[in-house]
Amino acid sequence: MTRAIDKVKTCSTMAEVRAGVNALDDILVPLLVERSGYMTQAATVKNDEALVRDEARIQTIIDRVRPQAMAQGGNPDLIERLYRAMMECYIDYEHQELARLRAAGLQPKGEQP
Numbered sequence: 001m002t003r004a005i006d007k008v009k010t011c012s013t014m015a016e017v018r019a020g021v022n023a024l025d026d027i028l029v030p031l032l033v034e035r036s037g038y039m040t041q042a043a044t045v046k047n048d049e050a051l052v053r054d055e056a057r058i059q060t061i062i063d064r065v066r067p068q069a070m071a072q073g074g075n076p077d078l079i080e081r082l083y084r085a086m087m088e089c090y091i092d093y094e095h096q097e098l099a100r101l102r103a104a105g106l107q108p109k110g111e112q113p
């Protein structure tokens with residue numbers, strides 16, 4: 001298996017560094033958008049503000065991604081920090097989406113006819 005860290009091209013200019021970063025952002029942004037779509041799905045399925053933040057699930061994700069980062073030759077502490085910050089943004093977004101869905105007519109749990 002080729003590790004992610006072994007795919008990094010040696011650069012001698014900042015233009016080369018930034019071309020490498022831009023190429024990865026072109027892959028990352030669509031994936032982040034797709035991930036955000038699952039927050040909308042989560043808001044719909046949970047349909048309860050109290051369920052949006054799930055600490056056990058956050059820890060399960062951290063426990064999954066740390067070894068994945070190591071296997072790819074990465075720094076697991078960096079990846080954990082990125083994931084924790086990213087999940088906070090997605091939790092905010094999930095709250096926002098639940099509010100939007102409610103405003104659009106989603107009935108709160110327990111209040112469906």
Ligand SMILES: C=C(O[C@@H]1C=C(C(=O)O)C=C[C@H]1O)C(=O)O
Binds near residue numbers: 039052058061087090
């Ligand atoms: C999507 C969920 O909602 C939240 C968002 C998470 C994420 O960004 O992966 C993880 C835990 C939840 O607090 C979930 O519970 O799985």
